[in-house]
Amino acid sequence: MNRRDFIKTSLGAMAFMASGLTLAPKRASAATVDITLIAEGAQKTMVDENTLYVWQFTDPNGKGPGVLPSGMVLLEGDTVNLTIQNNLDRPINFTVEGTSIQTPNINPGDSYLLTFTAPAAGSYVYCDTANGFIGKAMGLAGPMVVMPADGSSTLYQGGPAFDRQYTIFLQDYDDRLNAAIANGGTYNIDDYLPNYYTVNGLSYPDTKSDGDTLIAMNVGENVAIRLMNGGTIIYPMHFHGYHVNVISRNRTPVTDVIDKDTINVGVGECVDVILPVIQAGAYPLHTHYVPGVTANGVYVNPYGGGLIVMLAS
Numbered sequence: 421m422n423r424r425d426f427i428k429t430s431l432g433a434m435a436f437m438a439s440g441l442t443l444a445p446k447r448a449s450a451a452t453v454d455i456t457l458i459a460e461g462a463q464k465t466m467v468d469e470n471t472l473y474v475w476q477f478t479d480p481n482g483k484g485p486g487v488l489p490s491g492m493v494l495l496e497g498d499t500v501n502l503t504i505q506n507n508l509d510r511p512i513n514f515t516v517e518g519t520s521i522q523t524p525n526i527n528p529g530d531s532y533l534l535t536f537t538a539p540a541a542g543s544y545v546y547c548d549t550a551n552g553f554i555g556k557a558m559g560l561a562g563p564m565v566v567m568p569a570d571g572s573s574t575l576y577q578g579g580p581a582f583d584r585q586y587t588i589f590l591q592d593y594d595d596r597l598n599a600a601i602a603n604g605g606t607y608n609i610d611d612y613l614p615n616y617y618t619v620n621g622l623s624y625p626d627t628k629s630d631g632d633t634l635i636a637m638n639v640g641e642n643v644a645i646r647l648m649n650g651g652t653i654i655y656p657m658h659f660h661g662y663h664v665n666v667i668s669r670n671r672t673p674v675t676d677v678i679d680k681d682t683i684n685v686g687v688g689e690c691v692d693v694i695l696p697v698i699q700a701g702a703y704p705l706h707t708h709y710v711p712g713v714t715a716n717g718v719y720v721n722p723y724g725g726g727l728i729v730m731l732a733s
């Protein structure tokens with residue numbers, strides 16, 4: 421069965437969408453890019469119908485990957501004019517982890533223009549750090565993918581090539597913290613224990629019906645998967661059906677153990693892997709932290725409700 425037939429028969433009428441970061445248009449040379457991100461509160465409905473008050477960065481002109489309201493794809497050397505508007509009730513900042521890219525604290529109602537040069541090719545987590553642990557725990561984080569300056573489909577210039585790429589942005593929530601923030605209260609971070617988990621803003625089974633979180637592949641391809649931990653706990657990500665080659669951790673090439681089926685993704689860490697598609701089928705990629713495949717501790721369908729995506733070829 422080919423890929424399209426599989427999608428039609430197994431996953432409904434969904435077409436491959438050129439959305440989000442997955443299939444971002446390629447450019448051959450660096451440019452000047454204007455981006456606006458609004459830090460704001462939003463009501464997020466989870467797969468068990470519970471609603472969480474979350475914080476998010478929202479790009480009024482962009483979306484994705486998945487249902488994340490923001491996500492950047494840049495080319496190495498781009499000049500980025502980034503405006504951050506703070507619509508939250510407290511100061512925030514914008515920080516690209518592992519770089520010196522950071523705004524000062526931005527007060528409620530204020531905006532700040534940060535101009536920076538897109539750093540070396542690779543995967544980056546951006547987030548608020550002005551609120552400490554709470555920034556990420558409330559959701560104020562997103563993925564930044566920097567493509568090589570030569571415009572090639574490689575993870576870095578001269579690095580391994582891929583046929584397609586996916587961004588898998590991992591986040592978690594403790595709904596007691598969300599409720600406390602929504603009600604203007606306080607929360608003891610020592611009590612933090614997440615009970616909701618998302619990939620690109622979605623939980624399983626919704627990850628099956630979004631073009632950025634259904635990892636659609638063809639046998640014979642090399643598929644780049646960017647595992648990016650924007651949450652607050654470690655995610656041991658297990659690939660069923662395939663082994664992957666670990667290419668880099670936090671933009672540093674990995675040269676020792678490269679062929680694995682479980683990849684530990686630490687807090688704030690970005691692990692870029694290449695999956696050689698050696699066989700057809702449908703297999704899960706999920707966290708081996710068992711509560712992470714539930715929604716509030718419950719399997720909302722036979723397979724779970726949290727951090728699961730399907731690999732389909």
Ligand SMILES: [Cu+2]
Nearest residue numbers: 658659660706
């Ligand atoms: Cu597993």
